[in-house]
Amino acid sequence: MRMVSFLPALLAAGALGAQGAPVKTVDDLRAFFAQNCVKCHGADGSALGPEGKKLGGRDFTDAKRMAADQDADLVKAIRKGLFFGMVMPSFKGQLSEEEAGLLVREVLRKAEKGKAIVPVGGAAR
Numbered sequence: 001m002r003m004v005s006f007l008p009a010l011l012a013a014g015a016l017g018a019q020g021a022p023v024k025t026v027d028d029l030r031a032f033f034a035q036n037c038v039k040c041h042g043a044d045g046s047a048l049g050p051e052g053k054k055l056g057g058r059d060f061t062d063a064k065r066m067a068a069d070q071d072a073d074l075v076k077a078i079r080k081g082l083f084f085g086m087v088m089p090s091f092k093g094q095l096s097e098e099e100a101g102l103l104v105r106e107v108l109r110k111a112e113k114g115k116a117i118v119p120v121g122g123a124a125r
């Protein structure tokens with residue numbers, strides 16, 4: 001039947017979508033942060049530039065402020081962006097729901113003031 005032959009194609013398409021794509025590792029996500037978030041959230045996630053200038057993004061090292069938000073809300077902000085992408089761009093095309101969740105839990109929530117968020121895997125020093 002026609003319907004039946006469509007099924008494998010649909011399943012294959014689903015497997016190639018963002019949800020089924022190979023999940024980025026925590027190190028990949030640290031690199032992703034360093035490339036995509038630093039200009040607004042700072043190298044260490046504190047929302048401060050190298051000269052101590054406020055950048056405008058959220059300070060992820062502010063534990064009290066971070067505790068007030070659920071992971072799901074932060075994931076949503078990363079995937080959808082803020083204020084139609086005008087305040088913060090959407091990263092839906094680059095990060096699956098799972099990857100954004102891992103980024104929130106393992107990178108943003110572990111950000112420490114003065115400690116740059118960079119991949120640690122290959123770093124010798």
Ligand code: HEC
Pocket residue numbers: 032033036037038039040041056057058059069073074075077078082087088089091103108
């Ligand atoms: C163009 C600047 C810009 C870039 C790039 C950017 N952000 Fe943001 N982000 C902001 C601003 C501005 C806010 C809102 C700050 C506030 O209201 O406290 C924000 C808020 C957030 C929040 C909190 C959302 C909420 O519900 O309050 C998260 C989580 C976040 N950003 C993650 C990221 C991540 C992860 C990246 C990189 C993948 C990123 N941002 C890149 C500007 C940016």
